[in-house]
Amino acid sequence: MSDASPAVAVDGLVMRYGDKVAVDGLSLVVERATITAVLGPNGAGKTTTLETCEGYRRPQTGAVRVLGLDPVRDRRELLPRIGVMLQGGGAWSGVRAMEMLDHVARLHAHPLDTGELAERLGLGECGKTPYRRLSGGQQQRLGLAMALVGRPEIVFVDEPTAGMDPQARRTTWELLRELREDGVTVVLTTHYLDEAEQLADQVHIIDRGRLIASGTPEELTRGSSATVRLVVDQELPGATEAALRAAIDRWSADHHIGVRSISFGSRTLEDVFLELTGRDIEHG
Numbered sequence: 411m412s413d414a415s416p417a418v419a420v421d422g423l424v425m426r427y428g429d430k431v432a433v434d435g436l437s438l439v440v441e442r443a444t445i446t447a448v449l450g451p452n453g454a455g456k457t458t459t460l461e462t463c464e465g466y467r468r469p470q471t472g473a474v475r476v477l478g479l480d481p482v483r484d485r486r487e488l489l490p491r492i493g494v495m496l497q498g499g500g501a502w503s504g505v506r507a508m509e510m511l512d513h514v515a516r517l518h519a520h521p522l523d524t525g526e527l528a529e530r531l532g533l534g535e536c537g538k539t540p541y542r543r544l545s546g547g548q549q550q551r552l553g554l555a556m557a558l559v560g561r562p563e564i565v566f567v568d569e570p571t572a573g574m575d576p577q578a579r580r581t582t583w584e585l586l587r588e589l590r591e592d593g594v595t596v597v598l599t600t601h602y603l604d605e606a607e608q609l610a611d612q613v614h615i616i617d618r619g620r621l622i623a624s625g626t627p628e629e630l631t632r633g634s635s636a637t638v639r640l641v642v643d644q645e646l647p648g649a650t651e652a653a654l655r656a657a658i659d660r661w662s663a664d665h666h667i668g669v670r671s672i673s674f675g676s677r678t679l680e681d682v683f684l685e686l687t688g689r690d691i692e693h694g
């Protein structure tokens with residue numbers, strides 16, 4: 411393995427379930443020590459792509475490399491170096507939260523301190539609770555702890571904050587940022603546009619198995635040269651907003667420039683997705 415190899419390289423990946431094409435010629439590269447968000451509506455092919463990177467599915471067409479290795483052929487070598495947080499748990503229903511985390515820790519050569527990790531993720535209080543009795547957010551946090559306990563070089567997290575309350579979401583974001591500071595590569599899937607905007611260095615937008623846009627959140631939301639975006643450092647009171655509108659109206663009339671619309675509030679990745687697909691991301 412060469413150290414210069416990217417964290418993840420997906421090249422022309424095609425994945426089908428029967429007649430259904432789930433991933434349709436997808437290529438993307440994830441650089442090391444970055445947070446990359448794979449964004450798209452339900453059924454876009456995000457989980458299938460991640461599972462192929464994790465070595466759970468063999469590419470039908472195309473190739474996938476993780477840390478320069480083939481996730482299927484080089485599975486034994488790769489497995490200790492990656493962390494995986496699956497959508498929907500990955501623990502037995504009767505196992506207690508800390509038992510599960512300690513069990514996973516014992517599978518690794520140099521695990522993190524499980525008590526500290528559990529405390530950090532707010533699992534301290536429910537350590538003795540059986541998995542099936544944990545709330546959705548607690549199950550998510552346990553899944554994240556299981557993915558991180560082995561000190562992975564790259565962590566794949568599928569919808570990391572689905573079902574979490576705002577506080578747990580912020581803690582998770584902080585933790586993922588700290589991982590990046592420590593040189594860990596984070597690849598996450600999300601439906602939440604604000605999550606991608608807040609967290610990701612690089613965003614890949616996937617729709618119907620195809621990559622439709624890639625870039626930093628800033629690049630993706632910047633807009634075309636015909637779009638003027640004014641960013642002010644405080645919320646505008648209604649009267650100021652009205653005065654600004656009037657001033658723009660006067661200025662545009664003086665300069666014979668037609669202003670198609672004036673909107674207050676920023677362009678978001680949601681706007682980008684809508685422009686590219688004509689559909690809203692939540693409803694696919």
Ligand SMILES: Nc1ncnc2c1ncn2[C@@H]1O[C@H](COP(=O)(O)OP(=O)(O)OP(=O)(O)O)[C@@H](O)[C@H]1O
Pocket residue numbers: 427430431432450451452453454455456457458459
């Ligand atoms: N095991 C399977 N058998 C048949 N079809 C499947 C299977 N898994 C996924 N699919 C289909 O493949 C497509 C891509 O699914 P995938 O789970 O990869 O998308 P996703 O973007 O992760 O969606 P979500 O956000 O809902 O998790 C969907 O149309 C889905 O219905």
